[in-house]
Amino acid sequence: MRWSNRLAQLCVCASVLLVPFVAQAATEEDPWESINRPIFRFNDLLDTYALKPLAKGYQAITPQFLEDGIHNMFRNIGDVGNLANDVLQAKPHAAGVDTARLLMNTTLGVAGFFDVGTKMGLQRNDEDFGQTLGHWGVRSGPYVMLPFFGPSTLRDAPSKYVDSYTEPYRYMNDIPARNMAIGMDVIDTRASLLSAEKLVSGDKYTFIRNAYLQNREFKVKDGKVEDDF
DSSP, X not given: OOHHHHHHHHHGGGTTTOSSOOXXXXXXXXXXXXXXXXXXXXXXXXXXIIIHHHHHHHHHXXXXXXXXXHHHHHHHHHHHHHHHHHHHTTOHHHHHHHHXXXXXXXXXXXXXXXXXXXXXXXXXXXXXXXXXXXXTTOOXXXXXXXXXXXXXXXXXXXXXXXXXXXXXXXXXXXHHHHHXXXXXXXXXXXXXXXXXXXXXXXXXXXXXXXXXXXXXXXXXXTTOOOOOO
């Protein structure tokens, strides 16, 4: 199992998915909060003393153009999963855009180092199997804080395993190379979220829970979420 890759999403959990959304108050039921909170504290501790320092060190020694290029390469890998879920959600236009992005970025963009697709007007979609299930009417279920994986729901948690089949790591036979690639993916993801931490306010657990749930709803509904006010 890719524990080190999930280590990213643990600490990404200290910020993940909260960039576009700042939650005002609890909007979803959290019946397992008594279990979720201790797991969150464990994840946050691991982030504070392990992953976050690594991410800061990576940013400090890596030139900006190289950091951007590496980030683009991992996003290009992620476009494979986006395309697969575009197809599963019966979104032909989005599938066409992500196919074109993959072709352009992998070839002209030198394995994705340069995001040629975006410069051509091909905006990246962000899809996963949890969103696919939500698209077809599967409810999210209770909020779940997973060790190493970070925030999730009863629907989204097992969907992570399905999505792993669209990633290259499980198909790499060279174990050291695979672990190095996973490690870089983890650090790149965490580094890209360092600036988002300033958005956290109030109780950290509650903020991240609400931000995650609101963001997931927004993504499943493709941004067509009714205003509660």
